[in-house]
Amino acid sequence: MNYFTLPLEEGTNRFVDDWLLPVTGEFFDSISEGLRTFVDGVTDLLIAAPPELLVLILIIISWKFSGKGLALFALLGSLYLGSVDLWEAAMQTVAIVIVSTLISVIIGIPFGILAATNKTMASVVRPILDFMQTLPSFVYLIPAILLFGLGNVPAVIATFVFATPPAVRMTTLGIQQVPADVVEASKAFGSTKWQLLYKVQLPLALPSIMAGVNQTMMLALSMAVIASMIGAPGLGSVVLEGISTVNVGLGLTGGLGIVVLAIIMDRITQGLVRKNKK
């Protein structure tokens, strides 16, 4: 099948070396700076705050959005993280997950809305989402390092690429699932497009949007492990260290920490979905 040679590899490298880095380098540097300040700020805040206070807040949130069971689990999980000396690593992971989920949601939901209401937009957004979801994450980890350096900033960027699609898709789905007669009724009484959107479509799409947020958060957490390969601190790097030193115990210790975080985050956001369905 080798009818002609496509110099994609050389071309891409030349593009990156000759244009992307020298020309746009500064631009990405400034993004990088901004993001770093943000992530570091959240990380420092979580680490500096007294763990007891954070655990108390976590227990209250768990109780409120899920129930007694999760509140108890949050307490036990926090005790576990402390007892294996992973509290700080856990907070670093939580910071990356929170920041990247926030960015994914802030960018993803408007695109989801546009894709739901505009056919052209939908036909543009959909292949991009397919691309983002199927491209192996290691492929964009490389340019992420080149553009944003090592550490938690490229981790946030890579996580954004990996975790945004569900936020977009579930928003689109939620809006499209609003019954046609309800939309018609809103229009028939003289709603503007904005009124239709924020008085009818968004409130009714909220359970679906929250399910998207839940998915985004879970994907962000799973990316936190992979992102440790590009120097993101946190539980992922503990697991990575366990792998590279063939230390099964360390790997398990870090891995269980991630499971604890996953369960708490998942139950809380699912609680949000249920609350919005009522």
Place this chain on the structure above:
Amino acid sequence: MKKIEVNNLTKIFGSHPQQGLKRLMNGEQKESILAETGMTVGVNQASFSVEAGEFFVIMGLSGSGKSTLIRLVNRLIEPTSGEVLIDGQNIVEMGKNELIETRRKKLGMVFQQFGLFPHRTVLQNVAYGLEIQGVKKEERNKRAQQSIEDVGLHGYENSYPKELSGGMQQRVGLARALANDSDILLMDEAFSALDPLIRKEMQDELLNLQNKLGKTILFITHDLDEALKLGDRIAIMKNGEIVQVGTADEILENPANEYVSNFVKDVDRSKVLMASHVMKKPAVHMADKSGALAAVRKMEEAGASSIFVVDKDNNFKGLLTIDNAINAYKENLPIENVLIEDIHEISPETPLNDLFGVAVEAKYPLAVVENGKLLGIVSRVSILSGLVLGKNEVTTP
């Protein structure tokens, strides 16, 4: 005054509606346009007008284009050509803001599946139209409250739609349309999703409301009985075209074509025909003029065993049987003393449907009375013949 005027309104669904329109104008049939271009003619050059305060019903089977037509009137669907004048203004040519303004102020709509906002309470649903106009909360809640009471939903203000039965949900839909205080109500199969008893109740209440509020109503239905009951005038639609417009009587008596006559053939006559259609002019006895003997003679002439008695102004007095008349004559009593007065009185608008039970129980013919005056009598025979023959045959002597 014409409230709604629809002229040559056409809607073609498909990729190139203008081409389809050209074909349609050249006299091509809907079927051949569909076969050759894949485009569907939803509404084909429909024209009609609705007077202020009129109850206008568009009736057609599913696929006849009636739901499309009503959505063209408020432009939920964009027309391909033609015009819709609301109070003389062509809604088809309005800009976005003008259209929104017209929908807000002039057009209320009620939907078949209710179209209520599930995340809002009854009060919030009803106040929606006012809310988006920027009416202050206190004011809009007050007005919403009024229309909630108009439709008999007092006490349910804070319920959510899913907590209500179908009939009550549609009352919310109706209240929402009334709250804006628009002159025109568009009702798309508003009662079709309700079960028959609730439906009848809603129909009666809608008629009452219209009497009270004087709205102009454009009502869509696939149910001919409903159309005949509600409509001042009825338009019958088939294949996107309006085939006949007229009052219930005109349509029943002079169907414009075979389609309409096939339609009305199966109409349950008992619901359409009223007492006034089948009543007969009775032989009466003037009580003030003559006595019992004259009454007996009259009964003899008519070959009847009883006679209705009126005064000189035709005010209904009661029924005189031949036995009572003879007794009165023998004992020299005035007729008034022997009249049977608890005769079943019915109004001329009573549907035949409601007369069966009464007629079976009654010993004497039923008296049709309006404002105290005797208009006619209805016998069991005339009810039955009315059902079989229709009113023309009955009323012609």
